[in-house]
Amino acid sequence: MDIAIIVVTIALAVYLGIAAVLNIFYMEHARENATHLKISSKRVRFIGWCQLAAVIGLVAGLRWSALAIAAAIGLLLLMIGAVMAHRKVGDPIKEMVPAAVVFLLTGFVMFGHIAQAGA
Structure with a gap:
C-alpha cells in the first residue's frame, strides 16, 4: 500500500477522532459550533x-480497501453537508477551509484505494 495513503488516513483518523469525541460528548467547542450553525445537540451528536x-472505516480500510472506499464516500457527503451548513449561515470561505481540506484528503484516500483495487 502506498505510504501516502497510510499517512493521510492516519492524519484524517486523528483529526476526525478528536472531532468525534468533541461532538459525541457535546463539549464546549461543539456547543459553540452548534449555536453558530443553528443545529440541534442531537444533530451534533449524530x-x-x-x-x-x-474513522473506524478508514483505519479498517487499510486492510480492506472496499471499507475505506465506503467510509470515504460517507465522509465526503458529511463534508459537503458541513460546507452547506456554513453557507447557510453566511460564513466566509475561511470558515469552510477545514471541511474542504478534509474533503480533499478524503478524496485522495478514496481514489488511492480505488487505483490500488484496480491494479
Missing part, C-alpha cells in the same frame, strides 16, 4: 457518531 464511523 455527526460525531458519523465521524467516528468514518
Whole structure:
C-alpha cells in the first residue's frame, strides 16, 4: 500500500477522532459550533457518531480497501453537508477551509484505494 495513503488516513483518523469525541460528548467547542450553525445537540451528536464511523472505516480500510472506499464516500457527503451548513449561515470561505481540506484528503484516500483495487 502506498505510504501516502497510510499517512493521510492516519492524519484524517486523528483529526476526525478528536472531532468525534468533541461532538459525541457535546463539549464546549461543539456547543459553540452548534449555536453558530443553528443545529440541534442531537444533530451534533449524530455527526460525531458519523465521524467516528468514518474513522473506524478508514483505519479498517487499510486492510480492506472496499471499507475505506465506503467510509470515504460517507465522509465526503458529511463534508459537503458541513460546507452547506456554513453557507447557510453566511460564513466566509475561511470558515469552510477545514471541511474542504478534509474533503480533499478524503478524496485522495478514496481514489488511492480505488487505483490500488484496480491494479
